[in-house]
Amino acid sequence: MGDVAIRVEHLSKKYEIVIGKKRGESGLSERMSQGVQRMLGWGGEGGASSFKREEVWPVRDVSFEVQFGDIVGIIGRNGAGKSTLLKLLSRITEPTSGRAYMHGRVGTLLEVGTGFHPQLTGRDNIYLSGIILGMKKTEIDKKFDEIVDFSGIEKYLDTPVKRYSSGMYVRLAFAVGAHLDPDILIVDEVLAVGDSQFQQKCMNKMHDIGENGRTVIFVSHNMSAVARLCKKAIFLKDGRLIREGLTHEIVGEYLYNSGALTGCREWLDPATAPQDEIVRMCAVRARTGKGIITDAIDLGEAIGVELEYEVLKPGHVLVPNFGFKTDEGVGLFVTNDRDPAWLRRPRPVGRYSSTVWVPGHFFGEGTIVVGGGLIREAPFHEHCDYPEAVAFHTIESHDEITARGDYTGRFSGAIRPLLKWTTNYNSAEGSI
Amino acid sequence: MAHSSPFVVIEPSKGWLDLKFKALWDYRELLYFLAWRDLKARYAQTVMGLAWAVVQPLFMMLVFTIIFNKIARFPSDGIPYPLFIYAALVPWTFFSKSLDRSGFSVVAESNLITKIYFPRLIIPLSATLGGLIDFAIAFLLLIAMMMWFGVLPTWKLVMVPFYLSLTVMASLAVSLWLSALYVKYRDIAAVIPLLIQVWMFASPIVYPISMIPQEWQALYSINPMVGVIGGFRWAILGTPAPDPAMLALNVLTIAVSLIFGMAYFNRMANTFADVI
Numbered sequence: 096m097g098d099v100a101i102r103v104e105h106l107s108k109k110y111e112i113v114i115g116k117k118r119g120e121s122g123l124s125e126r127m128s129q130g131v132q133r134m135l136g137w138g139g140e141g142g143a144s145s146f147k148r149e150e151v152w153p154v155r156d157v158s159f160e161v162q163f164g165d166i167v168g169i170i171g172r173n174g175a176g177k178s179t180l181l182k183l184l185s186r187i188t189e190p191t192s193g194r195a196y197m198h199g200r201v202g203t204l205l206e207v208g209t210g211f212h213p214q215l216t217g218r219d220n221i222y223l224s225g226i227i228l229g230m231k232k233t234e235i236d237k238k239f240d241e242i243v244d245f246s247g248i249e250k251y252l253d254t255p256v257k258r259y260s261s262g263m264y265v266r267l268a269f270a271v272g273a274h275l276d277p278d279i280l281i282v283d284e285v286l287a288v289g290d291s292q293f294q295q296k297c298m299n300k301m302h303d304i305g306e307n308g309r310t311v312i313f314v315s316h317n318m319s320a321v322a323r324l325c326k327k328a329i330f331l332k333d334g335r336l337i338r339e340g341l342t343h344e345i346v347g348e349y350l351y352n353s354g355a356l357t358g359c360r361e362w363l364d365p366a367t368a369p370q371d372e373i374v375r376m377c378a379v380r381a382r383t384g385k386g387i388i389t390d391a392i393d394l395g396e397a398i399g400v401e402l403e404y405e406v407l408k409p410g411h412v413l414v415p416n417f418g419f420k421t422d423e424g425v426g427l428f429v430t431n432d433r434d435p436a437w438l439r440r441p442r443p444v445g446r447y448s449s450t451v452w453v454p455g456h457f458f459g460e461g462t463i464v465v466g467g468g469l470i471r472e473a474p475f476h477e478h479c480d481y482p483e484a485v486a487f488h489t490i491e492s493h494d495e496i497t498a499r500g501d502y503t504g505r506f507s508g509a510i511r512p513l514l515k516w517t518t519n520y521n522s523a524e525g526s527i
Numbered sequence: 528m529a530h531s532s533p534f535v536v537i538e539p540s541k542g543w544l545d546l547k548f549k550a551l552w553d554y555r556e557l558l559y560f561l562a563w564r565d566l567k568a569r570y571a572q573t574v575m576g577l578a579w580a581v582v583q584p585l586f587m588m589l590v591f592t593i594i595f596n597k598i599a600r601f602p603s604d605g606i607p608y609p610l611f612i613y614a615a616l617v618p619w620t621f622f623s624k625s626l627d628r629s630g631f632s633v634v635a636e637s638n639l640i641t642k643i644y645f646p647r648l649i650i651p652l653s654a655t656l657g658g659l660i661d662f663a664i665a666f667l668l669l670i671a672m673m674m675w676f677g678v679l680p681t682w683k684l685v686m687v688p689f690y691l692s693l694t695v696m697a698s699l700a701v702s703l704w705l706s707a708l709y710v711k712y713r714d715i716a717a718v719i720p721l722l723i724q725v726w727m728f729a730s731p732i733v734y735p736i737s738m739i740p741q742e743w744q745a746l747y748s749i750n751p752m753v754g755v756i757g758g759f760r761w762a763i764l765g766t767p768a769p770d771p772a773m774l775a776l777n778v779l780t781i782a783v784s785l786i787f788g789m790a791y792f793n794r795m796a797n798t799f800a801d802v803i
Contacts, residue, residue: 106537110801182800186537186644189797195537205642214568226560227643255571 099198100279100310101161101184106193108154108179113147153179155334156193161312161327163198166305168325168342169314170349176334177314178283181205184312185281199278199310202229206283208268213257217248217267220256224271238274246270273300279310295504298324302503322346322490323460323503343490346391358390360484369479373411374469377446378403379484381465384455394458394489394511395497401450402467410441413469413478415449421509422462422486431472456498456513458489460506540797546789550646557645561653565628566660580661581668584616595733604735604766607676611764615732617669618694618759621662622752623723625695629654629702630719634709637803647796648789651706655698662691669763678764686762693755697781703788707795710803731756737767748773751780 154176161167169177182188184195185203203209210227211220221242225235235242243249246267248259256264282301301324305311315321321328321342328345330337338348361378362368369376382399383389392398402415419427430451465487468480491497498511551558570576588609595601596608603611629651633640636650673680705722709715730752731739739747747753748770754777757769769777 182641183537186535187641188800190537190539192539197535197537200533201535201644203643209642210639212564212568214571215564219564219567223560223564226557227639227645229643229645232556232560 098163099160099196100163100165101159101198101312102196103157103159103184104194104196106154106157106180106183106195107152107191108176108183108188109191110151110153111148112151113149152334154183154190154331157331157334157336158193159329159336159339161310163310164305164308165327166301166311166313166325168321168328168345169312169331170321170328170345171331174333175331177331179334180331181281181283181312181314197279200229201279201281202275202277203281204228204272204275204283205281207265207272209272211256211264211268214255216255217252217259220267221271224268225274228272228275229277230275242270242274245273269297269300273297277309279312280304281312283314298505299503322488343391343393343492346488346490348390358485358487359388360481369468369481370407371478373406373408374413374478375405375407376402376468376479376481377405379465379467379481381485381487382450389487391488391490393455393492394460395455395492397452397455398458398487399450399452400465400467400485401448402469403446403448404469405446406442406444409443412439412471413442414472415467415469417451417465417467418482419453420464420466422464425509427458427463427509431470457510459508459511460489460491461509462486462488540794546786547646547648547793551648551652554645554649558649558653558656561649562657565654565657577660577664580664584613584620584665585668587616587620588613591733601734602738604737604760604764606678606764606766610672610676610678611735611760611766612733613669613672614760614763615730615756617662617665618690618756619727619730619732619752620665621658621694622698622755623727624661625655625658625698626702626705626719626723628658629698630705630709630715632702633706633799634803640803641800647799648703648792651699651702651792655695655702658698659695673763680763681765683762683765686758690755690758690762693751693758693778693781696785697751697755700781700785700788703785703792707792710795710799726750726752731760735766736769744770745773748776749780751777753777 153174157176157180169180171177179188181203182205183190184197185201185205187203187205208224210224212223215223221239222232222235225242226232230238243252246263246269248263248267251259251263256267259267280301298320301311301313305324311325313321313325325342327340328342329339330345330349338345358381359378360380362376365375378401380388380401380403381390381392382401383392384397384399386399389398400417402417404415406413414431416429416431418429421427432449432451434449463486464483465485466480466482467484469478470476470480471478491499496513498513499506570579573579575582591612592609595612596603601608606614632650632654633647639645639650640647705715705719709719729747729750736744736747736753736757754769754774757766758774760766761768
């Protein structure tokens with residue numbers, strides 16, 4: 096342990112794109128006419144200036160190290176350079192500058208079914224795809240039965256794969272990829288294909304690969320998949336490495352950077368704040384148990400949501416409240432302030448901060464969106480309200496006791512309480 | 528465990544003349560399997576299967592015999608014209624098919640190129656070498672025809688492997704350029720069939736080399752396929768041998784274009800995935 100599997104030093108990739116051009120592909124005639132113009136001395140700034148070349152750096156000056164046995168997630172928005180980085184590391188394309196050192200056999204799975212040929216039988220495709228993915232023929236001979244077993248398509252082994260259902264095709268294709276057994280595995284969005292059962296199988300397999308001390312580089316848009324699978328993560332933005340570290344920290348940074356979701360919303364300009372003549376909202380913040388403002392929290396930990404507000408007119412009973420929902424819009428619960436100190440008690444003018452604490456082991460994995468405001472309960476009146484004020488990501492940590500246990504697949508449900516179970520046991524003799 | 532496993536450095540490539548033979552050797556199984564796949568896929572769901580390998584040269588032989596022998600009365604160095612032309616069509620078909628398949632091969636495999644690493648040279652190489660099976664079948668038919676026409680082979684037959692390897696090298700030399708250029712310039716799609724057609728009539732296939740006027744012979748022989756086809760016919764049928772000096776020039780031309788073709792291909796291959 097402690098050995099470096101991958102070392103990346105100042106890796107950059109540059110593309111030149113032509114702007115101001117009607118056709119997408121470069122043709123010989125353009126090249127020839129440019130060449131002729133250059134020969135005749137029309138080049139440079141003059142004649143052919145309708146074509147302008149612009150440099151694009153999908154990956155720029157990226158450096159990091161990956162230890163043996165680490166599973167590292169690469170996150171970032173579309174166009175952040177994730178796929179390009181993967182293509183550089185798997186040698187599909189060459190870097191413009193910089194270096195990367197890969198210690199060990201590298202396997203790449205950028206799609207399910209690389210190298211499959213529709214005309215050929217399942218048997219032929221196991222060999223073909225296996226060889227293309229980098230296995231030796233003797234290796235495939237040895238693992239052949241295992242691959243067939245894993246895919247469960249034994250009956251159709253000698254049928255051309257074009258006659259397969261898409262489910263069978265994906266199963267066979269993944270079975271080949273799963274037996275690749277490289278030292279370093281590079282995986283991109285493979286999990287996006289197939290039904291949830293298949294995705295679960297993929298996740299379990301990737302988890303196993305990690306358990307066996309293999310190094311895995313994993314790119315996905317699915318933040319909870321990254322959080323679940325990877326202990327470490329790398330965050331890319333505009334081709335640059337913004338941060339690397341433990342996944343739950345990086346995921347938070349990512350969500351903060353993406354702008355849409357934030358663990359803290361403050362109205363610095365009173366004019367823009369949600370308000371009426373009685374009360375004005377100042378801020379909504381999500382905090383960890385230690386009081387740190389966060390966008391990402393371990394789902395085993397308690398989370399506090401704080402509402403800061405200013406009472407402008409005295410003599411009114413005000414009840415702070417929050418509504419919690421998932422990012423898919425599924426309502427989870429509503430909570431009103433039940434603090435006995437202020438129950439049915441008119442509030443004097445001043446600045447207040449009320450916090451509600453949701454215990455650990457309550458939310459499922461995902462994004463929780465919180466809206467809030469201040470109301471009068473009876474007769475009902477809404478003083479002010481801000482829907483989707485803050486959001487935070489709940490992540491499952493690896494080391495803690497969770498409702499999930501050792502299971503690594505899809506764990507459905509918006510909430511995930513850690514409940515008490517009891518079992519009654521009667522031994523066989525006793526039951527007679 | 529780190530030290531027992533392979534170690535790969537990823538960096539921008541330097542220099543022009545890195546032919547990367549070691550990578551080719553490491554991936555020899557892939558070369559074989561791609562050629563095997565092409566062959567299997569090509570003849571899957573066909574009734575005649577491998578027999579198609581001889582259909583094209585056979586039909587060209589029939590058509591050309593009617594046009595150039597029966598109508599135009601071309602000479603054939605004293606050899607029965609069908610045999611004379613078929614002996615040239617066997618290597619020529621290999622060459623033209625190779626240009627056709629290998630030239631388009633890299634773009635045809637764009638899905639692989641954007642998804643996985645392997646030495647890109649494997650693609651046109653397997654497309655060209657896969658044609659050897661077709662060549663072997665067509666060659667068997669040539670032997671049968673010789674027996675039919677009562678033309679006995681001589682010791683010169685041992686030179687067939689030499690001329691065959693020249694054919695393979697010439698095919699590769701041209702296809703490497705074409706396939707790499709085609710990735711960037713789709714104009715090549717129109718160039719390839721045209722090139723094959725013109726090149727065929729610029730080579731001694733339907734006519735003997737002796738038909739070319741003396742003053743044009745030197746210029747004519749710059750075409751490397753003149754030496755290759757002429758040599759083939761000499762080795763099989765005993766027609767006049769190719770001029771040694773011109774043959775040497777042909778070999779040199781083929782070798783140089785092959786080496787530069789490989790270098791150019793490898794250089795372009797580094798960014799195939801970006802351009803394709």
